[in-house]
Amino acid sequence: MAAEAGGTPRVRAPQRNQEWVLTLLPAFPLVLLVMRLWYASRQDTQTLLLLVQYVSPLGLLTTVLLTLVWVLPAVVLAGRVLGPLYRLSTRRSFWVARAADRVPDWVVAVAVGVGLLGWQLRFLPTLLMLTLAVAGLTVRERRPLDRTWIRAVCLVVPVVSGVLVLLLFRPAIMQALAQRDVATLILLTAPPVLAPLVTGPVPASAAPLVVHGLTWTLAVLFPLVAGVVVLRSPILPLTAMEIATKPNGGAEQVTIGYVIASDDRLVTILERSGAVRFVRNDLLVSQVLCPEPGAVPHTTVDLHQWNVERSALSWLAPAPVPIPPDSRCEGRPASPADLAPGEAADSGAGPRR
CATH class of the missing domain: 2.30.30 (SH3 type barrels.)
Incomplete structure (x- = not known):
């Protein structure tokens, strides 16, 4: 059925020896840990050796794991969007598409759940847009001839969801507009509006530029952002x-x-x-x-007394006990x-x- 809809059968590219990529999985957290100690030692070798001797690896791994709470959902969802998008647009495949084929649906569901808990409130509309894009592109690949499913998942659901999100976030949107907080305003309004546009393919001529450009941009940005977060996280009392x-x-x-x-x-x-x-x-x-000095909020926009820079996990967890300075x-x-x-x-x- 997929071959009839697309006109040409989808041929899986021959697998290449890419086991070296697996070595990056444990290497990346290790590099982050070493960089965190090097940053804490102010580039002094003797201080670095002292910290390596006494600092608990469990504390460092905790910092990395807390960072992965928001990085992993973004990686999983971005891969599941970019891979099918390139394949549907060009009828060809490349390594991101092959990697997306190996990610089961239950992993995507877990990633969405982790994102709901770990991402800040202002990023939840983006999470919804990515989730709808994954659902729409998956339906187009698996049910290419079922027009009813395609219209429902790729058009009706994104439009209805976008309207509901805009109504739900209306108080925060009005606050951001009144305070001229452009970044927060874009994060809250752009994803619901763009959701119906990201559930289908792009023109074949633009697909390589769009997909490859986004792939390498995210490949560079994710390690940099994760490294900055880890370097700023406390590792000692x-x-x-x-x-x-x-x-x-x-x-x-x-x-x-x-x-x-x-x-x-x-x-x-x-x-x-x-x-x-x-x-x-x-x-x-x-x-x-x-107490460790907390991060200074960049915005005062809130939704029902819930600051948009807070996550659902921090909102649901017990509040810290107030201690006099x-x-x-x-x-x-x-x-x-x-x-x-x-x-x-x-x-x-x-x-x-």
């Missing part, structure tokens, strides 16, 4: 410490840094400046775990309000850990 100049003395200074290691004699700290400092336990007066996290000595009742009585009498 941020701690503020009051340090004395003599054993069991009063606090003379406050040091803010990342705790690398701690034993019976010393605490190893990586200061924010990149310098490594070793502090004796008998000089440590008190310490407190400081601690003076030590700001580089100042602890005030009586910062110390627990037991610490307030003996704040200058010895180390508190």
